[in-house]
Amino acid sequence: MWKMLLSMEEPPLMKISDPDEIGSNCDPSDGIPVVYTDVNVVPKHEKEGPQQTLADLQDQILASKSKQRFLVAKRREALNKLLDIKGSIRVFCRVRSFLPNDKREIRQTVSTGSEKITIRSTGIKKEFRVDKVFPQEAAQEDVFIEVEPILKSAIDGHNVCIFAYGQTGTGKTFTMEGTKDQPGIVPRAIEELFHHLNPDQSITISMLEVYMGSLKDLLARKPPSNKTVESASKCLSIHTGCNGSLEIEGLTDVVVTDHREAIRWYTKGKRARATSWTNVNEASSRSHCLTRITIFQSGSAEKGKAVVSRLWLVDLGGSERLLKTGAVGLTLDEGRAINLSLSALGDVIAALKMRRKHIPYRNSKLTQILRNSLGEGSKVLMLVHISPSENDVAETICSLNFANRARAVEPNKELSEASHHLCYSCKYLCMQC
Numbered sequence: 161m162w163k164m165l166l167s168m169e170e171p172p173l174m175k176i177s178d179p180d181e182i183g184s185n186c187d188p189s190d191g192i193p194v195v196y197t198d199v200n201v202v203p204k205h206e207k208e209g210p211q212q213t214l215a216d217l218q219d220q221i222l223a224s225k226s227k228q229r230f231l232v233a234k235r236r237e238a239l240n241k242l243l244d245i246k247g248s249i250r251v252f253c254r255v256r257s258f259l260p261n262d263k264r265e266i267r268q269t270v271s272t273g274s275e276k277i278t279i280r281s282t283g284i285k286k287e288f289r290v291d292k293v294f295p296q297e298a299a300q301e302d303v304f305i306e307v308e309p310i311l312k313s314a315i316d317g318h319n320v321c322i323f324a325y326g327q328t329g330t331g332k333t334f335t336m337e338g339t340k341d342q343p344g345i346v347p348r349a350i351e352e353l354f355h356h357l358n359p360d361q362s363i364t365i366s367m368l369e370v371y372m373g374s375l376k377d378l379l380a381r382k383p384p385s386n387k388t389v390e391s392a393s394k395c396l397s398i399h400t401g402c403n404g405s406l407e408i409e410g411l412t413d414v415v416v417t418d419h420r421e422a423i424r425w426y427t428k429g430k431r432a433r434a435t436s437w438t439n440v441n442e443a444s445s446r447s448h449c450l451t452r453i454t455i456f457q458s459g460s461a462e463k464g465k466a467v468v469s470r471l472w473l474v475d476l477g478g479s480e481r482l483l484k485t486g487a488v489g490l491t492l493d494e495g496r497a498i499n500l501s502l503s504a505l506g507d508v509i510a511a512l513k514m515r516r517k518h519i520p521y522r523n524s525k526l527t528q529i530l531r532n533s534l535g536e537g538s539k540v541l542m543l544v545h546i547s548p549s550e551n552d553v554a555e556t557i558c559s560l561n562f563a564n565r566a567r568a569v570e571p572n573k574e575l576s577e578a579s580h581h582l583c584y585s586c587k588y589l590c591m592q593c
């Protein structure tokens with residue numbers, strides 16, 4: 161018989177002498193089941209069951225988190241080793257497709273393999289090796305897929321520098337910026353970084369231009385009406401701290417919380433860049449355009465927080481034969497300044513590759529800025545752009561020689577044999593000079 165002990169006023173007390181008996185649904189004296197009427201009293205076994213399950217789940221979560229940390233560390237280690245094996249300076253080469261205005265050429269001057277480029281012209285046959293070749297038909301996605309692993313190392317805490325090098329009009333800006341329909345590396349990288357960012361990491365973006373040897377802040381607020389843009393750009397100067405850290409004084413650094421905001425700033429910076437017409441490219445970049453993405457640890461990008469890593473995405477000004485571009489006056493001076501700093505960059509890359517004691521960073525503003533992202537522990541990707549046209553063979557050879565300086569461990573024989581005929585830019589015999 162069931163004992164129904166119901167009372168509205170006071171919960172009736174059960175005949176329980178031992179607190180451990182709470183939860184028993186059977187009267188120990190007569191074996192008759194007890195129905196509990198006090199809803200505040202939860203039987204012990206019912207209370208312990210969920211508590212145990214909760215504790216088990218918490219243990220499992222902790223174990224999964226620690227396993228995840230272990231796997232992330234292993235992935236980072238493996239990626240780092242892989243990139244190191246491949247070389248901390250890697251070289252990709254992209255061949256620009258023929259443009260509508262190009263003269264169609266019957267003979268193929270540039271032929272490509274997956275890691276080999278052959279240049280053929282009258283009396284010339286030269287072969288170059290790079291880490292990856294993108295032929296004329298390669299899409300923006302094809303390029304980005306190969307660039308992605310190096311971006312992940314930026315999230316993992318390495319300084320990274322990706323730069324597009326090549327003759328004027330060979331597609332550097334197309335590869336880095338792209339178009340609305342065919343976005344390039346920078347917009348894709350921004351999206352990718354936000355996708356992979358850890359919750360305790362945050363991002364800031366800066367953009368600057370190295371123009372005729374001086375630095376211009378591309379994200380600076382409009383100067384007051386009585387000042388010119390040029391006077392605002394002169395404020396930027398480079399400082400090296402005693403620990404070797406480098407700061408660009410006065411450079412705008414914007415905290416961005418999602419990729420759309422970052423792209424808006426990037427678009428603003430692009431608009432401020434100096435371009436002008438040359439007879440090789442309608443909108444030729446007359447400067448080096450550098451986008452800096454800084455990844456901070458621990459949720460805040462305010463001052464004083466530890467910097468995890470810096471990613472530099474650089475669209476270099478075009479290397480050019482000044483006679484061929486038809487440059488005069490200011491355009492000629494711009495071209496000279498671009499060529500000089502590219503030459504300095506080539507010297508730094510070559511010195512790093514040969515593990516020289518002295519790395520000539522100080523020879524140009526460009527190399528001073530990139531110093532911390534070119535040297536030891538950094539990952540560098542050079543994207544060399546070449547033209548498919550026979551008319552550009554000399555520049556193509558010069559660009560590939562330049563790239564070769566990043567790959568060649570041994571100094572090239574030509575260097576010592578004919579040093580008096582060497583090109584100022586690639587330091588080889590490239591027929592340019």
Ligand SMILES: Nc1ncnc2c1ncn2[C@@H]1O[C@H](COP(=O)(O)OP(=O)(O)OP(=O)(O)O)[C@@H](O)[C@H]1O
Pocket residue numbers: 255256257259296326327328329330331332333334335441443444445446476477478479545
């Ligand atoms: N792979 C490509 N596919 C289609 N069009 C391309 C490609 N590469 C370049 N172009 C086109 O070629 C023209 C010149 O390219 P771009 O301005 O990117 O050259 P650049 O190397 O940045 O030149 P500069 O050094 O003078 O700034 C542009 O109209 C661009 O859209």
